[in-house]
Amino acid sequence: MKAILDHVGIAVKDLSAALAFYRDALGLEVEAPEEVTSQRVRAHFVPVGESKLELLEATAPESAIARYVEKRGPGLHHITLRVDDLDAVVNQLRSRGIRLIDEHPRPGAEGSTIAFIHPSSTHGVLVELKQPAMANQSAIRHPPSAISRFTLGELELVSLSDGYLRLDGGLMFGIVPKAEWSVVAPSDDRNRVTLGMRPLIVRGARTMIIDAGLGRKGDTAFDDAYGVDHRYDLDRALADARLAPEDIDIVLASHLSFDHAGGFTVRDASGRLRPRFPRAQYIVRRGEWEDATHLHSLNTARCRADDYRPLAEAGVLQLVDDDVTIMPGVKVKRTGGPSTHHQVVTIESGGKRAAFAADLIPTTGHVTESWIPALDLYPMDTLAAKRAFNADAVAREVLVFFYHDPSVAAGYIRKEGGHLRMIPALS
Numbered sequence: 001m002k003a004i005l006d007h008v009g010i011a012v013k014d015l016s017a018a019l020a021f022y023r024d025a026l027g028l029e030v031e032a033p034e035e036v037t038s039q040r041v042r043a044h045f046v047p048v049g050e051s052k053l054e055l056l057e058a059t060a061p062e063s064a065i066a067r068y069v070e071k072r073g074p075g076l077h078h079i080t081l082r083v084d085d086l087d088a089v090v091n092q093l094r095s096r097g098i099r100l101i102d103e104h105p106r107p108g109a110e111g112s113t114i115a116f117i118h119p120s121s122t123h124g125v126l127v128e129l130k131q132p133a134m135a136n137q138s139a140i141r142h143p144p145s146a147i148s149r150f151t152l153g154e155l156e157l158v159s160l161s162d163g164y165l166r167l168d169g170g171l172m173f174g175i176v177p178k179a180e181w182s183v184v185a186p187s188d189d190r191n192r193v194t195l196g197m198r199p200l201i202v203r204g205a206r207t208m209i210i211d212a213g214l215g216r217k218g219d220t221a222f223d224d225a226y227g228v229d230h231r232y233d234l235d236r237a238l239a240d241a242r243l244a245p246e247d248i249d250i251v252l253a254s255h256l257s258f259d260h261a262g263g264f265t266v267r268d269a270s271g272r273l274r275p276r277f278p279r280a281q282y283i284v285r286r287g288e289w290e291d292a293t294h295l296h297s298l299n300t301a302r303c304r305a306d307d308y309r310p311l312a313e314a315g316v317l318q319l320v321d322d323d324v325t326i327m328p329g330v331k332v333k334r335t336g337g338p339s340t341h342h343q344v345v346t347i348e349s350g351g352k353r354a355a356f357a358a359d360l361i362p363t364t365g366h367v368t369e370s371w372i373p374a375l376d377l378y379p380m381d382t383l384a385a386k387r388a389f390n391a392d393a394v395a396r397e398v399l400v401f402f403y404h405d406p407s408v409a410a411g412y413i414r415k416e417g418g419h420l421r422m423i424p425a426l427s
């Protein structure tokens with residue numbers, strides 16, 4: 001289990017006297033007071049780095065805080081640990097005979113769920129566990145709509161999932177103000193929005209996977225920073241699609257960012273990195289390979305050599321230079337934008353068309369022209385490529401696959417009254 005110290009609750013007798021110390025004497029910034037009527041307390045949060053202090057004053061004599069102060073005097077009341085999966089943590093504690101005040105998680109403030117552990121099991125400290133409200137909570141399912149299949153002429157398309165990750169909302173939506181993007185992608189208490197990772201299988205003459213999610217390299221600090229949620233992952237998705245890693249002939253990379261290429265390699269029992277799909281040729285654009293193996297300060301954070309270097313060492317890497325046909329009906333097209341050699345994939349069979357938009361249009365919200373991640377190295381190139389992509393998608397009824405959308409796998413882009421609209425087709 002991973003847990004982060006969310007806040008430390010301090011029971012006080014008199015809030016204004018407490019503020020005279022924490023705010024005035026210490027000089028800490030204090031958030032506006034909150035009245036929690038059901039608990040009969042007034043609370044002030046005092047941010048201290050990633051965590052907060054919570055000053056709690058009773059507003060009625062029957063409040064738990066009033067009774068606490070009465071019995072023990074003011075002081076440390078509880079600590080709150082933030083966890084990703086409260087149900088799992090509570091089950092784990094129960095199975096170990098830990099005494100819980102809340103046998104089942106219950107609703108807390110701001111859409112969170114909480115459960116208290118009895119101090120008799122925690123060596124004298126009241127411990128609250130809290131799972132914050134998830135971004136896009138209403139839309140996100142666990143497991144995510146595991147796989148969706150679509151027949152395109154002679155080809156079969158299967159949208160898979162490698163779970164979720166979270167990324168700073170400002171990074172994801174660029175010049176769009178938070179007041180606008182937070183409507184479609186609510187952020188968590190670290191300002192992160194939830195993104196899916198949806199590799200796409202194309203089955204025809206051969207079996208291809210486009211991008212492969214984040215994979216598992218076992219880096220807990222990384223997983224925490226990016227809020228990685230692997231309760232459902234690519235291994236399970238492949239199994240649900242009745243595919244084994246050995247069935248994949250071709251692995252095609254839109255680009256080599258870690259959230260697309262992370263699943264290209266795995267660690268074997270001896271800790272050595274090897275290609276995850278043992279029979280596959282891995283196809284990467286040469287320019288992207290050159291960039292990823294010669295990183296500069298603006299793109300070091302997006303690439304991890306462990307995801308792709310082992311491919312060259314294993315002799316399974318195939319570099320392509322142009323917009324070529326990868327297998328019948330499947331072509332790559334360079335867009336630039338997110339990275340210099342970022343490419344999308346166009347798929348065509350029996351007069352029907354689909355496209356894998358990768359990071360050119362990562363979520364359905366990004367169909368709008370000006371919604372371009374601040375992460376993109378060349379936003380003006382993204383804009384130009386997206387205009388062309390959208391125009392083609394509208395004119396030729398292209399089924400567009402959105403790699404990062406947490407709830408919609410694919411949809412059609414329509415133009416109505418001068419505005420672009422996305423009509424979901426697969427979840």
Ligand SMILES: [Zn+2]
Nearest residue numbers: 257259260359
């Ligand atoms: Zn991405």
